[in-house]
Amino acid sequence: MLAKRIIPCLDIDRGRVVKGIKFEDVQDAGDPVEVARKYDQQGADELVFLDITASHEARPILFQTVEKVAREIYIPLTVGGGVRTCADVRCLLSAGADKVSINTAAVENPGFVTEAGGRYGVQCIVVAIDAKRVVPKKPPLARKSARVEPPRWEIFTHGGRKATGLDAIEWAVKMVEHGAGELLVTSMDRDGTKAGYDVELLDAISAAVSVPVIASGGVGTLEHLHAGLVAGHADAVLAASIFHHGTYSVGEAKHYLADKGVQIRL
Amino acid sequence: MAASIGVIDYGMGNLHSLGKALERVSSASRVVISYDPEELMACDRLVLPGVGGVRECMNELRRLELNQMVVEAARDKPMLGICLGMQVMLEWSDENGGVPALGLFPGKVVRFPDPSPDAHGDRLKVPHMGWNRVVQTRAHLLWDGVPDDAWFYFVHSYHAAPANPEHVLGTADYGHAFAAAIARDNIAAFQFHPEKSQNTGMTLLGNFAQWSP
Numbered sequence: 001m002l003a004k005r006i007i008p009c010l011d012i013d014r015g016r017v018v019k020g021i022k023f024e025d026v027q028d029a030g031d032p033v034e035v036a037r038k039y040d041q042q043g044a045d046e047l048v049f050l051d052i053t054a055s056h057e058a059r060p061i062l063f064q065t066v067e068k069v070a071r072e073i074y075i076p077l078t079v080g081g082g083v084r085t086c087a088d089v090r091c092l093l094s095a096g097a098d099k100v101s102i103n104t105a106a107v108e109n110p111g112f113v114t115e116a117g118g119r120y121g122v123q124c125i126v127v128a129i130d131a132k133r134v135v136p137k138k139p140p141l142a143r144k145s146a147r148v149e150p151p152r153w154e155i156f157t158h159g160g161r162k163a164t165g166l167d168a169i170e171w172a173v174k175m176v177e178h179g180a181g182e183l184l185v186t187s188m189d190r191d192g193t194k195a196g197y198d199v200e201l202l203d204a205i206s207a208a209v210s211v212p213v214i215a216s217g218g219v220g221t222l223e224h225l226h227a228g229l230v231a232g233h234a235d236a237v238l239a240a241s242i243f244h245h246g247t248y249s250v251g252e253a254k255h256y257l258a259d260k261g262v263q264i265r266l
Numbered sequence: 267m268a269a270s271i272g273v274i275d276y277g278m279g280n281l282h283s284l285g286k287a288l289e290r291v292s293s294a295s296r297v298v299i300s301y302d303p304e305e306l307m308a309c310d311r312l313v314l315p316g317v318g319g320v321r322e323c324m325n326e327l328r329r330l331e332l333n334q335m336v337v338e339a340a341r342d343k344p345m346l347g348i349c350l351g352m353q354v355m356l357e358w359s360d361e362n363g364g365v366p367a368l369g370l371f372p373g374k375v376v377r378f379p380d381p382s383p384d385a386h387g388d389r390l391k392v393p394h395m396g397w398n399r400v401v402q403t404r405a406h407l408l409w410d411g412v413p414d415d416a417w418f419y420f421v422h423s424y425h426a427a428p429a430n431p432e433h434v435l436g437t438a439d440y441g442h443a444f445a446a447a448i449a450r451d452n453i454a455a456f457q458f459h460p461e462k463s464q465n466t467g468m469t470l471l472g473n474f475a476q477w478s479p
Contacts (some may be wrong), residue, residue, distance in 0.1 A: 001439055002390075003397045003417065040464070045397055071286050074418060076462050096282040100464065121278070121318035121420045123393055181421075182299060211378065212391045258393055265397040265417045 001266040004229050005236035006253055007214065010035060011052050012081075015032070015061040018052070019244045026151075029244055036069045036077075039243065042250035043137045044075060045265060046099070048238060051081030063095040078126055080184075089116045090190035093124065097152025101129035101184055104157040107164055108177050117179030126214075127180035130156045131201055132169035132188040153201055160188045180211060183219060184238065187217040194220025202232030209223045214238050222256040229262055268294040271475060272309030272334065274351075276326040277301070278318045286323070287461040290312070290467050292475035303335040312339055316350030319363035320375070320424075323350055324366055324399070325417075332391040333368060340370050340453055347455030352448070353426055355455050361424050373428035378440065390441045393423045401448045402457065408454055409433070409475045416466045418446070418458035419431050425457060452479040 010017050012032060019029040029035065036047055049069075051062045059082075074187050081102025092100050106113050106127050117125045131153040153168035172183055185205055188197035199217045206213045212235035215228035219239040228234045242248050247252055248256075258264040271288050275281055281299055300306055314336060316323055325334040338443045341346060347355045354367040359375035367375070378392045388440045402409050418438075425444040428434060435454070436447040447459045454474065461466035 001398065002394065002420075005396050067282075070283055074283065074287060074462060074464050074467060076421075076459075078422060094282065098283070116284070118319075123423075129475070159417050182395060210389075212390055231477075233389075235396065 001223050001261050003045070003263050004234075004255075004257070005049055005214075006043075006225070006250055006264070007046045007238045008044050008237055008250060009048040009050060009216070009238050009240045010048050011067060011240070012062065014058050014191070015049075015065050015096055017187050019241065030066050032066050033072055037072050039250055040075055043266070045236070046076040046078065047073065048080065049097075050101075051079065051258070053081075055207045063091055066092060066095040066097050080128055081128070084112075086112075086116055086119060089120055089124075089157075093120060094229045097124075099124045099126050101126040101128045101156065101159055103130065106175060106178075106180075107155065107157050107166070111176060113117070113178040113180055117181065120143045120180045122181035125174040125180055126182045126184050128184040128186065129168060129172060129175070129205070130160050130186045130188050132156055132160075132163075132199075133198070133201075149199055151204075151245065153198075153204075160191070168201065168202050169208050172209050176209045176211050182212045184214045184216055185210065187236075190218025196220065196224040196236075197228040197232055197237075199227050199232040202228055202234050206233040206235075212236065222253055224261055225253055226257060226262065256264050268296050269311075270307040270309040272299050272312045273297065273299045274312060274314045274332060274367040275299050275301045276323070276330055276332055278316055278323055278326060280348070281315060281356045283345060284315050284461040285410055287468060287471055288475065291472035301330050302330055304312055306332070307335060307339060309343075311344040311477075312336070312346070312451055313448055313474075314345065314347045314351035314354070316348065316354065317421075318350060319362050320350065320353060320359040320365045320367065323354055324367060324394075327354070327368075336367060338368070343452045344474065344479055346474050347348065347453075348461075349375060349422060349457060349459060352450050352455035353422075353424060355448075356426050356428065356451070359424060371428050371433055371448060371450065371455075372430055373426060373427070373433075375424050377424050394440045395421045395427075397463075398438045398440065398446075398458075400438050401443075402452065404432075405434050406435050406449055406454075407475075407477055407479075408449065408470060410473050411469045412466055412473075417463070420446075420458045420469065422457060426455075438457060447452070
């Protein structure tokens with residue numbers, strides 16, 4: 001039986017791992033090769049690198065970083081951040097990434113996902129979905145009899161700064177039709193809060209699509225990982241700060257989940 | 267001259283990690299990544315990797331005149347197919363509307379059925395992506411030092427259905443048991459990615475680097 005995956009996410013800025021709260025107060029957290037090796041030894045099932053470097057000139061540094069890590073780490077590596085063209089995809093894959101994550105460029109041009117998937121195989125195309133809950137307009141006087149509206153989410157791009165008006169569930173379905181091999185679903189409401197994944201969002205997307213869903217945004221405890229996998233029906237869970245700050249090791253997270261009956265590679 | 271392992275590069279997929287992994291497990295061998303049929307024919311053993319779609323894969327193999335080379339080399343050289351490289355070793359793949367393949371193993375390649383809920387209400391997604399266990403159904407030198415039921419990394423939507431059950435070395439379970447590793451004579455093939463499967467994968471590649479069938 002297929003195991004659920006535990007994926008540490010590393011923010012990369014000009015060749016270094018950094019940690020910070022919502023891109024503010026960014027601190028150096030080490031050499032990507034060393035950090036990747038540590039997570040590999042702890043039993044991480046995959047790694048995600050997110051390039052947060054603002055300047056495009058620093059791109060070659062990212063490729064070198066990916067190359068160095070891929071040379072030493074024999075687990076799958078996904079790289080995202082600023083992937084806009086097939087040339088970007090090709091450069092990252094030939095540097096040693098196994099998958100690339102596409103976000104803003106997919107919204108601006110959904111055909112890019114199709115093109116990249118057709119050229120390099122859908123298995124290496126991850127579409128990142130940053131979604132925020134839409135607060136339904138309340139009637140002037142909240143009546144008990146009023147029907148509860150089902151939750152809705154909207155897609156954001158540019159690192160969560162730009163609203164698109166797109167419905168997250170419809171968008172997820174559309175991206176899979178365009179050839180996404182996997183979806184990385186981040187709740188913008190929960191990201192950085194340590195309040196747990198938006199389980200309803202995960203469940204809604206997971207039920208709507210046929211490809212694997214990676215849960216992201218909001219992990220503070222091991223129980224949150226469990227909720228994402230079980231109640232949210234995600235196929236993989238991504239977490240950053242709980243691992244970076246040493247709150248838990250990847251191994252501790254995996255044992256916790258395995259003890260709760262989740263299928264895990266130990 | 268040192269022994270050499272040729273990795274067949276027909277322009278599809280990332281050969282970086284595979285090349286590095288082979289170098290790591292076979293320090294005595296030279297790893298040659300090439301699309302030149304002559305250079306590959308001069309190697310002692312060959313790896314046929316691959317990701318992407320089967321039609322484009324077969325087209326590229328033909329365009330680079332590698333298809334005949336592979337069939338010829340398969341007569342006596344130790345050869346290893348990985349992922350799509352395994353699938354094109356069968357006779358036929360249902361992918362891309364149906365494509366004839368190299369036919370090194372009798373049988374065909376079929377798609378996983380579309381997601382349907384399992385007993386726990388979880389749906390089996392396609393692609394089958396992630397770590398799954400491989401049950402060794404037959405003893406083989408390639409399994410040397412690899413524990414039964416070990417975890418390997420998979421990513422695929424189609425899988426081989428070999429006609430001859432004796433060719434199956436190991437199976438994985440995804441809705442049903444399917445052939446995860448096959449072998450006959452001097453040819454072996456894995457659906458999973460040993461180069462992405464940590465130490466167990468390295469052991470397997472090391473065994474292939476020394477395999478003398």
